[in-house]
Amino acid sequence: MYEYFMRRLALSRDGAKDFVKGTFTTFLLNFGLILPAVYVFLFLDEYLGPLTGQAGVVHNDIRYYIGIAVLFIFIIWIIAKIQYRSTYISIYAESANRRLALAEKLRKLPLSFYGKKNLSDLTSTIMQDNTLLEHTFSHAVPQLFASVIFLIIIGIMLFFYNWMLTLALFWAAPVALAVLLLSKKIQHNNHKIIYDKNRDVSEHIQEGLDTIQEIKAYSNEGKYINDLNKKLDDYEKNLIRGELLLGILVNSAKGILKLGLVTVILVGANLLVAGDVNLFTYLVFLILAAHIFEPINEVFNNLAALFMLDIRINRMKEIEALPIHTGMTEFTPENFDIVFEDVGFSYETGKQVLQNVSFTAKQGEITALVGPSGGGKSTSAKLAARFWDVNSGRILLGKQDIKKVDPETLLKYYSVVFQDVVLFNTSVMENIRIGRHGASDKEVLRVATLAQCDDFVSKLSDGYQTVIGENGEKLSGGERQRISIARALLKDAPIVLLDEATASLDVENETRIQAGISELVRNKTVLVIAHRMRTVANADKIVVLENGMVKESGKPEELKSANGTFANMVRRQMKTIPGDVAG
Numbered sequence: 001m002y003e004y005f006m007r008r009l010a011l012s013r014d015g016a017k018d019f020v021k022g023t024f025t026t027f028l029l030n031f032g033l034i035l036p037a038v039y040v041f042l043f044l045d046e047y048l049g050p051l052t053g054q055a056g057v058v059h060n061d062i063r064y065y066i067g068i069a070v071l072f073i074f075i076i077w078i079i080a081k082i083q084y085r086s087t088y089i090s091i092y093a094e095s096a097n098r099r100l101a102l103a104e105k106l107r108k109l110p111l112s113f114y115g116k117k118n119l120s121d122l123t124s125t126i127m128q129d130n131t132l133l134e135h136t137f138s139h140a141v142p143q144l145f146a147s148v149i150f151l152i153i154i155g156i157m158l159f160f161y162n163w164m165l166t167l168a169l170f171w172a173a174p175v176a177l178a179v180l181l182l183s184k185k186i187q188h189n190n191h192k193i194i195y196d197k198n199r200d201v202s203e204h205i206q207e208g209l210d211t212i213q214e215i216k217a218y219s220n221e222g223k224y225i226n227d228l229n230k231k232l233d234d235y236e237k238n239l240i241r242g243e244l245l246l247g248i249l250v251n252s253a254k255g256i257l258k259l260g261l262v263t264v265i266l267v268g269a270n271l272l273v274a275g276d277v278n279l280f281t282y283l284v285f286l287i288l289a290a291h292i293f294e295p296i297n298e299v300f301n302n303l304a305a306l307f308m309l310d311i312r313i314n315r316m317k318e319i320e321a322l323p324i325h326t327g328m329t330e331f332t333p334e335n336f337d338i339v340f341e342d343v344g345f346s347y348e349t350g351k352q353v354l355q356n357v358s359f360t361a362k363q364g365e366i367t368a369l370v371g372p373s374g375g376g377k378s379t380s381a382k383l384a385a386r387f388w389d390v391n392s393g394r395i396l397l398g399k400q401d402i403k404k405v406d407p408e409t410l411l412k413y414y415s416v417v418f419q420d421v422v423l424f425n426t427s428v429m430e431n432i433r434i435g436r437h438g439a440s441d442k443e444v445l446r447v448a449t450l451a452q453c454d455d456f457v458s459k460l461s462d463g464y465q466t467v468i469g470e471n472g473e474k475l476s477g478g479e480r481q482r483i484s485i486a487r488a489l490l491k492d493a494p495i496v497l498l499d500e501a502t503a504s505l506d507v508e509n510e511t512r513i514q515a516g517i518s519e520l521v522r523n524k525t526v527l528v529i530a531h532r533m534r535t536v537a538n539a540d541k542i543v544v545l546e547n548g549m550v551k552e553s554g555k556p557e558e559l560k561s562a563n564g565t566f567a568n569m570v571r572r573q574m575k576t577i578p579g580d581v582a583g
């Protein structure tokens with residue numbers, strides 16, 4: 001049974017257990033809530049029995065009934081407390097666990113996933129979908145199950161008591177249910193549309209925030225706001241239509257249930273006149289008819305959430321089912337040579353980015369990837385760290401295929417310095433410490449000095465304790481890169497993947513960055529996407545990538561004298577920017 005709920009409702013095993021417990025206690029609470037009716041029943045039985053000609057005399061006085069009232073209130077309080085604990089508290093705990101599990105899953109997903117997905121969509125799945133699931137699981141799902149079971153059991157009991165009045169009371173329940181079930185498909189489609197429109201709006205807002213600089217620079221505010229307005233109007237139109245439809249349906253179903261009371265009054269009155277039921281039974285059914293559908297009415301109030309349940313659960317399941325990169329978590333490479341063997345790769349099917357790429361980046365050497373823009377340099381560097389998996393061929397680290405190594409374990413051996421440095425809204429010190437958690441302040445300051453951070457940090461208001469704003473907005477490109485180099489120095493991994501800063505940096509920054517890099521690459525396996533003549537000249541090996549293929553490879557001098565693509569590139573670049581080589 002637990003497996004069913006785990007699968008159907010995307011719950012953990014503990015969550016499924018709590019869910020069953022919650023449903024059971026809600027069911028008990030439904031019984032608890034008819035205790036007032038039972039109370040009236042007992043009272044009437046005793047006091048009306050003699051009047052309606054039934055046998056019996058009055059034995060208990062008012063103190064007896066006060067005692068029973070206190071007892072019933074106590075029972076209801078106890079059940080409500082247990083129900084609250086097992087439904088609400090455990091569902092919120094489950095929800096927190098679900099969020100953590102999703103966040104953990106997202107952390108493990110390969111980068112290929114992030115290329116295709118919109119981040120606002122992911123955030124809304126973690127936060128919004130989860131919050132609404134939490135609400136549905138605590139306010140609607142156990143109540144729905146419990147109410148249905150409760151009505152069936154009460155119905156059977158009443159049927160044996162008086163089947164005619166039971167039918168008069170209960171005919172409305174299946175009719176109301178049928179109305180809702182028949183409309184489920186329309187509702188479901190409608191909710192899917194509303195859900196998608198909502199995501200559309202969030203994505204547009206997120207995109208606006210991400211590209212605010214470009215929007216302002218190109219005076220695109222008007223267009224952006226217009227598009228947003230259109231999307232909001234569209235969402236609002238669908239939302240209102242959905243709410244209206246839902247309102248009509250829910251109120252129709254509630255109205256049909258109320259008809260049960262009308263038929264009990266009419267049928268009961270006729271049976272009473274005909275002498276087929278006594279006044280007492282008639283009154284009991286009248287009281288029951290007024291209260292018995294209350295729990296199910298509560299469920300109707302959350303019907304929209306229930307109809308949305310499938311859509312949200314499917315979103316969760318979709319993310320949970322995404323394949324992650326796995327592999328061995330114990331891995332010590334024999335050496336730190338990186339070997340590309342006939343590597344083929346494409347980001348999207350049909351658009352080959354790398355074809356039969358083979359080269360070796362040897363331990364202790366600098367291997368420079370050069371070539372025209374779009375040739376596949378960054379892609380190769382990222383594949384070397386298993387940010388993506390190759391489609392064909394292999395990449396080996398110390399003779400081991402990296403596809404067989406868990407990405408986190410593998411990355412322990414890599415320092416990565418790419419141009420798009422990501423900084424956190426914390427101090428310079430903490431931003432560098434990301435390179436190695438637990439590093440002492442002294443160690444951080446040592447690598448910061450090596451990476452030439454001292455001069456710009458000394459100009460900041462609080463030195464290394466200065467908080468640098470969201471993604472380091474208060475720093476220049478060159479300064480950001482120096483922090484990134486300091487991080488890599490702190491990590492001190494045996495392999496360095498380096499995407500050199502482009503020629504857009506000023507000479508002073510370039511010299512300083514170069515000094516930091518020289519420290520970083522000493523005695524490491526270095527794979528560098530080279531943009532500068534100096535790096536190329538210092539490289540032990542050059543690999544020229546063009547159109548995703550290795551055009552040439554060898555020592556810089558050999559390639560220059562071979563007079564091929566590389567020699568051409570160097571000549572061309574010497575003419576335009578003396579001292580630099582194309583990247």
Ligand SMILES: Nc1ncnc2c1ncn2[C@@H]1O[C@H](COP(=O)(O)OP(=O)(O)OP(=O)(O)O)[C@@H](O)[C@H]1O
Pocket residue numbers: 115347348353371372373374375376377378379380583
């Ligand atoms: N995330 C991605 N999704 C789809 N295609 C991509 C992605 N990243 C790169 N590409 C494509 O892959 C090809 C190779 O890109 P890559 O960034 O590896 O080239 P590069 O040689 O590093 O170029 P540059 O010197 O301009 O940085 C290009 O055609 C590019 O459009």
